[in-house]
Amino acid sequence: MRTKTAYIALISIALLLLWIPVGLDKLIHFEVFKASIMRQPFSDTLGQVLIYTLPPLELLTAVCIVSSRFRLVGFGLSSLLMAAFTTYIGLALLGIWEKLPCGCGSVISGMSWTQHFWFNLFFLALSILGYYVERKLQRSNGSRSATAEGVSAKRQHKNSIY
């Protein structure tokens, strides 16, 4: 139980170290981010959607991870975003597109596509691991509190009888 909580804390910090700088970078350097998205090999409509949804989604992921109540949602969002990015880079490495300029921020911008792929894969694995450990933790907490509630209800029942 304690080990799982420690794992969750470590995974959360690692993911916060990823999503907060990346999300803030996109917001602060919005014009650069917008230009790089518009250079990507997909339609302008999809580009516009991504421009206005990606930064809030990344920051929302960080906010969810911070809140213990929404941490599971945070890990889920993190897994989904990372899965999408990793698939996109994977396809780029397979040569689906002729040229793929990077639309990423902060530390990631200096990486080659292969390094970027492994980096994303690592964080994807971390997000999925976080999701499963958090879910287990929440379930065990749920059953524990249910047991505790059961005991107190019994006690109350006893007290009302005697």
Place this chain on the structure above:
Amino acid sequence: MKNFIIKHAMALVALAIAGTTLMSFGISKYHSAKNDEPIYKWYELVETPNSSASSQQLASSAPLPSPPQETHPSDCARKDNTGNFCAVVVEFEPDATNFTLSGTDLEDAINSNSKAVGIASNNSDVDEDEDGYSRKQPQPNN
């Protein structure tokens, strides 16, 4: 106080990360007040008469320390030059820091670097004839 820190540890960590990030953006902006110009780097090519980037090979993955000579027909020259392709100038995005190019050919090497825009063929300051290449006459075989 102690209880507050323990209870809100993750939020405090997030605040610290956000603060550090914003501070680092401020510092980097201060250091590079004007960093919106593309970066140009010259690379030595294995001499070839082939004009296609997919048939050209880089002699080294690292850029040349200085651009090729302005005019010198027997050297790899940037101006009034003919013959084999011997060097190429590549444009990078303004925030590029990694200028290593590696791949099966020049085209692949440019595509593999996420900050490489392409062969710079539109700037007379870096290449007077604006073809993105330096060329030189092949040496006759003895």
